[in-house]
Amino acid sequence: MVAGMAGDPILRAQRLERLRALDHRLTLATHLPPRPSPAPPPDPARRAADLARALDGTVVEGRGGPIVAVTEHVSLPLDMPALVGLPLDIDPSRPLVLLDTETTGLGTAAGTVAFLIGLGRWDGASLEVRQLWLPDHAAEPALLDALEAFLPPAACLVTYNGRTFDWPLLVARYRLHRRSPPELGAHLDLLPVARQLWRHRLADARLVSVEAGVAHLQRHEDLPGALVPDRYFAYLRDGSTRPLLAIGRHNREDVVTMGRLLQVLARELAAGEARRLAHPGDVAALARLLRRRGRRDEAASCYEDALAACERPDAPRTVDAGSVALEHARLLARLGRRAEARGIWQGLTHRGGEVALHAWLAMAKDREHHLRDPAAALAAAGEVERLLARRRAMGLFTRDLERDLPRRLQRLRRRAAERQVRAMPSRAPRA
Amino acid sequence: MRLYAPATVDQVVDALLRQPDIAASVVADERRPARPAEAAPLPVWLDQRLRDGLARRGLTTLYSHQAAALEALHEGRDVMVVTPTASGKSLCYHLPVLQAVAGDPAARALYLFPTKALSQDQLVALEALAGAAELELAAAVYDGDTPAPIRSTIRTAGQVVLTNPDMLHAAILPHHTKWFQLFEQLRYVVVDEAHLYRGVFGSHVANVLRRLFRLCAHYGSHPQLILCSATIGRPGALAASLTGCPVTVIDHSGAPTGPRRVVLLNPPVVDARLGVRGSTYGLVERIALAFMRAERQTIVFARSRTGVEVLLTHLREALREGRGPRERLRGYRGGYLPSERRAIEAGLRDASVLGVISTNALELGLDIGRLDAAVLAGYPGSVAATWQQMGRAGRRLEPSVSLMVASSSPVDQYIASHPAYLLAGSPEEARLDPDNLHILLAHVRAAAFELPFEPGERFGEAPADDLLAFLSEEGHVRQADDGRWYWASENFPASEIPLRTAAADNVVIIDTGGPRPRVIGEVDLFGAPTVVHEGAIYLHESRQYHVDRLDWDERKAYVRPVDVDHFTQAESAVTLKILETFAREDAEGGSRSHGEVMVSRLATIYKKLRFTTLENLGWGRIHLPEMEMHTTAYWLALDPAAVAGWRRDEVDVALVGAGRAMQTVGSVLLMSDPHDLGLVTQVRSPHLQQPVIYLYDGVPGGVGLAARLHERHDELLAGARDLVASCPCDAGCPACTGPRLETGDDGKLLAGRLLAILAPGARRAAA
Secondary structure (H helix, E strand, C coil), rough: CCCCCCHHHHHHHHHHHHHHHHHHHHHHHCCCCCCCCCCCCCCHHHHHHHHHHCCCCCEECCCCCCCEEEEEEEECCCHHHHHHCCCCCCCCCCCCCEEEEECCCCCCCCCCEEHHHEEEEEHHHHHHHEEEEECHHHHHHHHHHHHHHHHHHHCCEEECCCCCCCCHHHHHHHHHHHCCCCCCEEEEEEEHHHHHCCHHHHHHHHHHHHHHHHCCCCCCCCCCCHHHHHHHHHHHHHCHHHHHHHHHHHHHHHHHHHHHHHHHHHHHHCCCHHHHHHCCCHHHHHHHHHHHCCCCHHHHHHHHHHHHHHHHCCCCCCCCEEEEEEHHHHHHCCCCHHHHHHHHHHHHHHCCCCHHHHHHHHEEEEEEEHCCCCCHHHHHHHHHHHHHHHHHHCCCHHHHHHHHHHHHHHHHHHHHHHHHHCCHHHHCCCC | CCCCCCCCCHHHHHHHHHHHHHHEEEEEEEEEEECCEEEEEECCCHHHHHHHHHHHHCCCCEEEHHHHHHHHHHCCEEEEECCCCCCCHHHHHHHHHHHHHHHHHCCCEEEECCCCCHHHHHHHHHHHHHCCCCCCEEEEEECCCCCCHHHHHHHHHHHHEEECHHHHHHHHHHHHHHHHHHHHHEEEECCCCHHCCCCHHHHHHHHHHHHHHHHCCCHHHCCCCEEEEEECCCCHHHHHHCCCCCCCECCCCCCECCEEEEEEEECEEEEEECEEEEEHHHHHHHHHHHHHHCCCCCEEECCHHHHHHHHHHHHHHHHCCCCCCCCHHHECEEEECCHHHHHHHHHCCCCCCCCEEEEEHCCCCCCCEEEEEEEEEECCCCCHHHHHCCCCCCCCCEEEEEEEEECCHHHHHHHCCCHHHHHCCCCEEEECCCCCCCHHHHHHHHHHHHCCCCCEEEEEEECHHHHHHHHHHHHHHEEEECCCCEECCCCCHHHCCCCCCCCEEEEEEEEECCCEEEEEEECCCCCCHCCCCCCCEEEEEEEECCCCCEEEEEEEEEEEECCCCEEEEEEEEEEEEEEEEEEEEECCCCEEEEEEEEEEEEEEEEEEEEEHHHHEEEEEEEECCCCCEEEEEEEEEEEEEHCCCHHHHHHHHHHHHHHHHHHHHHHHHHHCHHHHHHEECCCCCCCCCCCCCEEEECCCCCHEEEEHHCCCCHHHHHHHHHHHHHCHHHHHCCCCCHHEEEEHCCHHHHHHHHHHHHHCCCCCCCC
C-alpha cells in the first residue's frame, strides 16, 4: 500500500471536506437542493403521531416502526352479479380489493418506495377505504404487514395500470425484504379495459380523464403526479405534513374512482335494458371485447343493443351505426345466421357511402361462396364497381378495394359464363 | 524466392531480412523454444456426464493450469488464471460452472465480459460443452440486444447469465428484486479479460463488483470468483483491488506452444532534423504480403479502424497485381455486422481466410484458432496487449512468428530503443483505484439506491458513513429512524454513471454534416476548451471536423466534416496548486512527492498550423470559462543547487523537455494513454519556491497513477534520460522532448543535461 492511497479514513475526511468546498458542478449531479439544516434527533413515535394528527388517522405499531392508517367509508353500492357477466374475468368468490400507490419515483427498480398504499374493499354497499402511510423508511416492514393483513385470501386486485407499475413495485418491496409477496387470486387492471371501452371518446386514458368522461366526476385542485415525490421527500427532511394532505386526497380519489368505474360498468354495460341507454360507442366496444373473448352469441346481442342505442334520439352523432351494423352482420354470418346477415346487408345498401360499398362487397362474397350464384355475385360486385367509380369522381379513393376488385370481377365473369355454358349443353361442342 | 510459393515462416522472415532496408530496421530478433504440453488427469470428483462430454470431444486429460484451477475452486478458493491467448482458459470456468449445475439445477452463475461479442462467443462454447455432456442448461446473454420478451425468462430461469459490467451496473443490480433467484443461488462470478479492467473503467467495475457482492450477501449467497486475464504484472494485486478478495493465482500455463520467433522493427530515420521515420504501414504491408504469398495465415493488427481499411485496400490492391489470394484477405473491426464477424472468425478457424486486418477487437479471447504470423502496426500500448496480439500467432506444434513495427510516436520509440523492456521485462501491472473519491461517491449512491446501508457498513475497505453523510447534504440519501441510510430521491443514480469515463459531465460532439445530426464522440469537460472550442479542427478516426458552434451550457459541440491542410493547437494557461502532500522523499537532485492538487486551465488562443511545415496560418481567441480539476499528481522538485548557474529560460526549456520525456515513459510504465497524464512545469513554484515538474492524473480524483509514478521514480527518470539520449533526432522531436515549437533549438541538449543530473549512473543496457 502506498501512503495516502485507498482507505485512509482521516485523509478521506479531509478530501470530502475539500469536495464540500468545491464547485459541485464538476463532480456530482447537477440538481442540488439547498443544504438542509441539521435534522432533529429521530423520534419515530412523535413523527408518526404528527402525521396521524395531520391526516386524521391512527398510529399502528409494527415491525421497524409505526405506520399511520386512515380509514373512511364511502357509500358505493355495487351490483356484483351484473359485473360478473362482463368479460372482465371477475369471479364472485374472490373479494375485490382496490389498490393505488403513491411512490417516490417512476419505475420499479429497488430504490423506489411506495410510501402510501390506498386500498378499498366492499362491506355491503359501503366501500371501506384504507390508506396506509409510511412515516419513515424504517417502518416499511410494518407497511407491508398491514397491506398483507388487509388483503383477504385469494383477493381479486383492482388497479389502474397496476399490472405494470403498482403491483410489480410492491412485489419488489417484499423481495427486497426477502419476503414472498401476498398471493393474489386475480388482478383486474382497469387501464386496458378503459382503453378498450372508453378511449374512443376521451382525449387520453388517464384515470382523471376517464373519471370525468365516464363517471362524470370533476376533481377540484387535483395534485399533478410529478409533484408527489418531492412533497414526500420534503416531509422526510423537515416533517412538514401539510403538503401531504393533497397527496392523501388525490390517492383517495383514485381509489374511489376505480370503485365508481366498476359501478358504471355494472350499471350501464351489463346485459339488459340499461345497455340500450348507454353510450352506443361503449356498447359497440363491449361487443368487440366479447367477440374477441370468444363469447360470440353475447357479442351478437350486444351489437343489437349498440344499434338500438344508436337509434335513440339523444344518441351522440360520433358513432357510425353503419359500421357497427356491418360488424354485427359479419359476426352473424360467422355464427351461421346468414339470413339475418343478408337482411342487414340489404338494408345497408341504401345508406350510401363506404358502408354501402362494404355491404355490397359482403353480399358479393356471400353470393359467390355460400349461395353459389356467380351471376348474382357479379351483379353485387358490379354495384361495388359503380360505387367506387362514383367515389373516385368525388376524389375519394378506397385503395384496397380498388386493388382487389378487378380480380374478383374477372373471376365472377368467368364463372358466370361457365355456368351459362353448362346450362346449355346441347349447343356446346358441335361447330 | 518466387512470388507465390509456399514457404515456412522462418523462410519468409529470412527472405525479408535479406532486404537491406528491412535488415536495417531490425532492433531485435529472438527465438523462443517450443514448450510441450503439461497434462493432468481430470479431477476424480468431476461429474461423469462432463467426463463423457469431454471424452466425446477428444479430451481425456486437462492442461496443468486447468486442473490446478479446478482443484483450487473445488477447495472453495477464489482463483485467477493468468495464461497466454488460446491456452484453454475458458474451460477453467465452464467446467466448474457446469459441475455446479449438474449437481444442483438451482445453482446459478454470472459471467462478465468486457464486450458483447465475447459473451456471444462464450455462450456458444458453453452450450456446445453442455450439449456434449448431455446436460440440460439454461444459459443466455443478457445485454442491450436481448429482446424484451425473453428478459423476464432469463431473470427467473437463467442458470448461467452472460453479460457485461455496464449492463450489470445499469440494468441488473438496480433491479435486483427481479433477479432474486439468481442472487440467492449464485455460486460463481466469472470475470474474463480481467486485465482490461484498469484505470477509470476498472475503478468503476471494482465498485460495481462491490455492489454485486453486497447484494449477494443480502440474499445469502457467497459466490466464488473465477478471474481470467492475459499475462500482466502482479495479477493477484489486480484481483485484490478489483474484487476486494484475495485470490489464488494460477499463472503457469500447461498448454503447448510451438517454437516462436519475435522480431521488432523500427523504420529507419528519413529526416534526422525532425526525427521523422519511414512509414510504419508501408513496412507492415510488405511484411504481411510476403507471408500471405507464402500461404501462411496472417493477422495484422492496426491501431485504428481507419488503419484497418487503409491496410486492407493497399494489400488487396497489391495482391491483385500479383494475382494473389485477395478474396481470402478480410478486415475485422467494430462496425462490421455480427454475422459478418462470425463468418470471418469461422473462416480463420477453417483456414479459408488467409489474412485478416484487425483492430484490437481480435486481441480478446474470441476463438479464431491459431495462425502462423502476427504483424503489429505499432506498439499496442502495453506489454500485456502486445503479447495478447502476438499470441494470435502460435500453433501447437509448428513454428510461428510475431513482428512488431514501431510507429513514430514517443511511446513506440521508447519501446524500439528498449526492446528488452518488451522481450525480457515483465508485463505491466493493471492499476485501478476503486477508492477514487468521485467514483466511490457515485457508486455509494447507486448502492444506497439498491439497498439501504446499515450504520457502520463497509463499502470497500472502510465504513461508508462519512460518504453517506456527505451525500445526505445533497438530499439524495437520508438516515432514517433506524439509523440506516436510505436512497431518498427520484433519480436513478446508475443511469447517471457511465462506467467507461470518469465524469458524467462530458461534452458531446455532434456531426451536423450528414442528413441528420449524429453523435460521433465525447470529450471530458476539463479537456473540452482546448479540443472543441469554436474554430477548432477536431480529428476523429483520421477525419477532420470543424467545430462550428460550442454550446457550453448544453455541453454540445456542433461540427461538420472538412478537408483542410491544417490543424489547430490551443494554448492554455495552466496553473497547479498543491493541496496536500501525501508523501515526500529525497531524490537525486531534489525531492519526489505525490499528493492532491488543483489544476486550473484557461484556454486562451488557438493557432492554425499547416500539417507538413507547421507554418502558422493564423490564430483566434478562445472565450471559455476556466476549468478546475481536483486530482492527484506526482512531482519532482529540483534542488536549486542542481541547476545553479543556469539561466532562467534554460531551466524552463529543460523542465519542459525533461517533463515530456517523463510523460512518455510514465505512460509506458503505467500502461496508460499518454493523454491520461498531464504535464505542468514551474520554473519557480509559488508553493515550493523551487523548479518543479508535475505529472498529474487526468481524471478527477485520480486513479492512482501519481502514487505509482512516485514509487517508480528511479525507473521513470532513468527511462526518460535514455529516451532522450538514444533518440536519433538532432535537437528534440515529438518522440523525445516534445515538438520543437515548445522547447526551441536547445531543448534536447538542456533536457538531456538536466536528466543526467536527476538520473546519474550508466545508461542501462538497451538489450
